[in-house]
Amino acid sequence: MIKWLLIFSFILEKVVDGVIHYLDSKYMEKSLPENVKDVYNEEEYLNWKSYEKEGGRLDFISDLISTGLLFLFLAFNWYAGIFDFLSVYPLYLQYLFFIIIMIAMMLPIELPFDYYNTFVIEEKYGLNNMTKRTFWLDQLKDFLIALGVSYGIFVILIFSFERFGNLAIVVAIIAIVVVSLVVAALIVPLMRIYNKFTPLQDEELLQKLHALCEKYHVEVKKVVVKDASRRTTKSNAFCAGIGKKKTISLDDNLVNNYSSDQIVAVFAHEFAHARGKHVWKSLPFGLFRTVLIMVALGIVLNFPVLFQAFGFQETNYFFAMTLIEMISWPLTMLLAAIGNYISRKHEYEADAFAAREGYGEALIGALKQLSKESLSDINPHPLVVKLEYDHPTLSQRIAAIRKEEANVAR
Numbered sequence: 001m002i003k004w005l006l007i008f009s010f011i012l013e014k015v016v017d018g019v020i021h022y023l024d025s026k027y028m029e030k031s032l033p034e035n036v037k038d039v040y041n042e043e044e045y046l047n048w049k050s051y052e053k054e055g056g057r058l059d060f061i062s063d064l065i066s067t068g069l070l071f072l073f074l075a076f077n078w079y080a081g082i083f084d085f086l087s088v089y090p091l092y093l094q095y096l097f098f099i100i101i102m103i104a105m106m107l108p109i110e111l112p113f114d115y116y117n118t119f120v121i122e123e124k125y126g127l128n129n130m131t132k133r134t135f136w137l138d139q140l141k142d143f144l145i146a147l148g149v150s151y152g153i154f155v156i157l158i159f160s161f162e163r164f165g166n167l168a169i170v171v172a173i174i175a176i177v178v179v180s181l182v183v184a185a186l187i188v189p190l191m192r193i194y195n196k197f198t199p200l201q202d203e204e205l206l207q208k209l210h211a212l213c214e215k216y217h218v219e220v221k222k223v224v225v226k227d228a229s230r231r232t233t234k235s236n237a238f239c240a241g242i243g244k245k246k247t248i249s250l251d252d253n254l255v256n257n258y259s260s261d262q263i264v265a266v267f268a269h270e271f272a273h274a275r276g277k278h279v280w281k282s283l284p285f286g287l288f289r290t291v292l293i294m295v296a297l298g299i300v301l302n303f304p305v306l307f308q309a310f311g312f313q314e315t316n317y318f319f320a321m322t323l324i325e326m327i328s329w330p331l332t333m334l335l336a337a338i339g340n341y342i343s344r345k346h347e348y349e350a351d352a353f354a355a356r357e358g359y360g361e362a363l364i365g366a367l368k369q370l371s372k373e374s375l376s377d378i379n380p381h382p383l384v385v386k387l388e389y390d391h392p393t394l395s396q397r398i399a400a401i402r403k404e405e406a407n408v409a410r
């Protein structure tokens with residue numbers, strides 16, 4: 001009984017997710033907000049719609065298949081079967097082998113969709129710059145990183161709970177916080193696994209950027225250019241690092257194809273993230289979510305009946321996580337929405353800063369071009385924005401920038 005209730009909850013999560021994305025795809029048919037009507041011309045607008053449709057259809061099929069597979073795993077107690085099969089090995093090896101088996105099994109399902117998305121859809125719409133070699137190398141790196149990260153998490157969990165009993169939650173939280181801080185601090189070196197970062201060369205541009213840093217006495221350790229063009233024609237920028245020294249990264253696509261004012265505008269936006277310590281400010285909420293998961297884990301592990309319902313003879317750390325997801329997905333969804341709300345608030349703050357520095361119009365121009373080039377969804381369903389968007393929509397950002405400009409003018 002409990003088993004089928006939980007499976008029902010699992011299916012319900014997927015259905016809710018499906019309904020939300022269905023609403024989103026229907027919303028695309030509505031006319032665009034007034035301030036973004038000029039982003040696409042008639043032909044580009046149709047092009048954007050068919051791109052969204054093809055991508056959406058691919059996502060739907062791939063979600064359907066993976067949901068079906070996970071359903072079989074739950075219904076037929078296959079997770080317990082795999083662990084039974086691995087039970088001759090010591091605990092730490094069981095989890096290592098289990099993760100390898102799971103990733104290897106998901107690979108033949110996910111890989112064809114990834115390949116199709118990159119070399120058929122993205123290629124068709126002129127968004128792909130990836131060679132087959134880069135694609136396969138990326139897949140290999142993804143595999144190794146997924147293996148390392150998920151195994152790392154289980155090592156922390158197994159070690160904490162096997163060694164420290166009731167204190168495990170505290171030990172695991174501390175360990176996970178330390179690891180996340182190290183990752184946040186070393187994000188650029190870690191990203192070198194995928195990309196090359198070279199110092200920005202343009203002297204004139206550098207002068208403008210440094211002037212901004214000096215004006216506000218904020219030290220930016222490095223301004224680097226990321227070789228995004230190796231994979232895509234889309235552009236992006238980010239500010240990374242915690243503590244005093246931040247790194248701001250601009251994509252080469254941005255540096256090469258945008259006007260100097262637009263690049264400074266994007267830099268000013270990223271600079272505002274650095275100045276406002278936004279990476280640092282979003283950490284407490286992330287920590288709060290980790291604490292909740294650990295507490296939930298501690299609770300679930302005390303109910304062996306939940307594990308027995310799915311064929312396990314004893315409690316299991318992997319399945320405990322699966323159980324938590326099945327039980328608490330509405331809460332997880334709510335927490336994600338709150339996290340995204342905090343992130344969107346930071347984005348508005350960063351845009352407002354750029355506007356106050358006199359780069360409002362340049363930023364609007366850059367954002368419009370960025371959206372157009374990446375065929376991004378400029379008219380998403382408001383509910384999807386609330387739940388899933390860590391950036392406000394283009395239309396919302398333009399409206400907020402214009403409002404800030406009007407405030408400055410007054």
Ligand SMILES: [Zn+2]
Pocket residue numbers: 269270273346347350
């Ligand atoms: Zn931002």
